[in-house]
Amino acid sequence: MNGVHDLGGLQSFGPVRPEPDEPAFHDDWERRTLGMTLAMGALGLWNIDQMRHLRESLPPAQYLSSSYYEIWQQALEDAVGTLGLLDDPPEGVHARSAEELLATVSARGSYERPTSTGPRYAVGQRVRARDLNPVGHTRLPRYARGRVGTVVAVRGAHVFPDRNAVPLGQRPDTAPEWLYTVDLSGRELWGEDADPTLTVSVDAWEPYLEEAP
Numbered sequence: 001m002n003g004v005h006d007l008g009g010l011q012s013f014g015p016v017r018p019e020p021d022e023p024a025f026h027d028d029w030e031r032r033t034l035g036m037t038l039a040m041g042a043l044g045l046w047n048i049d050q051m052r053h054l055r056e057s058l059p060p061a062q063y064l065s066s067s068y069y070e071i072w073q074q075a076l077e078d079a080v081g082t083l084g085l086l087d088d089p090p091e092g093v094h095a096r097s098a099e100e101l102l103a104t105v106s107a108r109g110s111y112e113r114p115t116s117t118g119p120r121y122a123v124g125q126r127v128r129a130r131d132l133n134p135v136g137h138t139r140l141p142r143y144a145r146g147r148v149g150t151v152v153a154v155r156g157a158h159v160f161p162d163r164n165a166v167p168l169g170q171r172p173d174t175a176p177e178w179l180y181t182v183d184l185s186g187r188e189l190w191g192e193d194a195d196p197t198l199t200v201s202v203d204a205w206e207p208y209l210e211e212a213p
Contacts, residue, residue, distance in 0.1 A: 001134055033069045037076050113174065127151055147189055179203060
């Protein structure tokens with residue numbers, strides 16, 4: 001979707017200033033927010049793409065004025081409210097022990113899936129990121145749309161986030177699409193005044209791409 005969360009390359013937001021020796025959490029409530037989000041996600045009532053879409057769908061003024069974990073907390077509250085988990089939990093949802101939750105969130109999952117089709121693009125091929133303006137979730141950065149780059153890796157077929165991020169309560173579409181890493185030069189993205197040594201790598205699913213001259 002086009003939203004305020006997609007900040008790459010936009011003006012007037014100032015430079016990114018890394019915090020030296022930044023801690024993982026700046027306050028205990030941030031630690032608890034992450035823990036609650038992971039624990040609730042382990043119930044299997046939504047997937048990672050649905051939760052990402054909830055975060056990016058917050059009202060623009062709220063999103064821009066909130067910290068990282070404030071955004072996470074609000075999205076979690078919205079999910080719980082939308083599904084009515086505090087009033088009438090869905091069938092099959094039950095309390096789990098700390099050991100069960102820890103085992104679930106610690107498991108290494110993969111969104112790679114088998115497919116009967118081969119990749120359309122190959123390493124070394126020039127491609128253009130399609131100029132999309134979706135109303136739903138997408139992982140294609142706005143700054144890359146319409147820009148030309150080179151495929152540097154074919155990553156296999158993975159669940160396509162645009163179809164996986166259905167509204168809460170609906171059944172996700174997990175049909176896979178081929179995933180590529182595409183390198184784009186800084187000048188291609190931001191013009192001739194950009195750093196000529198800069199290259200940005202974007203992981204892009206096949207529906208995001210088209211052949212380029």
